[in-house]
Amino acid sequence: MTLTRRHLITTTLALTALSGCGAVSALNQATTPLDAFELRAPRDLPQAGRMLARSLSVEPPTTSGALDTDRILIKPNAVQSLYLPGVRWSEDAPQMVQTLVLRAFEDTGALSYVGRRPLGGSGDFALISEITDFQAELGPDGDSVATRMRVTARMVRESDAHVLARRSFSATAPAASNSALDIVESFNVVSDRLITDLVRWGLDSIGLRLPAA
Template sequence: MTISRRTALAGLGLGTMLASTGCTPLAAVRGEPTRLFQLHPAKEFAADLPRLTQQITIEEPEAAAGLSSSRIALTRHPLRLEYFAQANWTDTTPGLIQTLLVESFENTGKIISIGREVVGLRADYQLKTELREFQAEYFNEAKIPTIRVRMNAKLVRMPQRIILDSGNFEYTALAASDQLIDVAAAFDTALMSALRALVEWTMRIVDSVDRDITTRRR
């Protein structure tokens, strides 16, 4: 994915480009502070999720440079990545997703030992993720964007560092309008779907592996 050199001038060039869609705030022109948008963890899960006692640590997702900042990404062409003017997430995108992953696991109410990867912290399993797409898409001259979230996950058994399984999680959501608040809401919808699927996938694999280990020991 190539980042356009003009992204550095998002406050000027992109602001003018998106003015007609309502996605560029007047605050950018008036010199007011950048608007911050927050996202939310998944809250509703399958009722039959297993209860886990194992410790799982969550690494910060890997991401290409264009998705590693706190800026809100958009694309009008598969080879170009740009940003909304005067609009940021409340954290870098990888840091925000790591926090929301931890909170999503906690929201299941069926796992206690979950947290960020910390040096010296013993874990039974480690969840490694890679953020591959996280942008608003304005393809084919669309005025209202489709949000795309695509992540890859690998579940690693510790301390052997054996990859038990890997999975791809891709979700989209159409914004309700061209207003930035609705674009952010669509990001929220798509991301929560990805988080929910990733959490359920992880917990079912951990439960299955531990049941198999228990059976073999008998």
């Protein structure tokens, strides 16, 4: 599936102009299954040289309404938000990012426990984050596409709710084409870069530095 600015705008106009029989047709189309895509966790994070007997809970990221969905967001310009037709993420974007971050921390072997909630009702550290960008963007020519991801993270000590460190992470990458598959692969590139940086920073903020890649 390829996308152009005209295709996206036509899709939007069609959705906003529904009435009568058109609305019934749209409801019927809404039951058509969408192709689902998922992102992979970073594959090149090194193993930690030692394991800390500490636990980390990775909280679900917060985000805006446009991103709090399983639809893949694309912006044809700075003020307009649309969704790629016919495709979706395998789960809502914040939950998917939470899963990727959790797996990345686990894969380093740096901590004795990493989960979505504290072990036994209390834990050592919590990662709190907000997703501010997670979208594809059309270039000025209307055909080229790039993806963008930006996350602000805080590492919090659970015992006294003290913020140990705060940092914003961002990454962008061009898509090889404007097909849905190439756009998703571009999302894989940016999420890999961003989550790798986030995990290194997170472990460093609690006293464990990963070896250089």
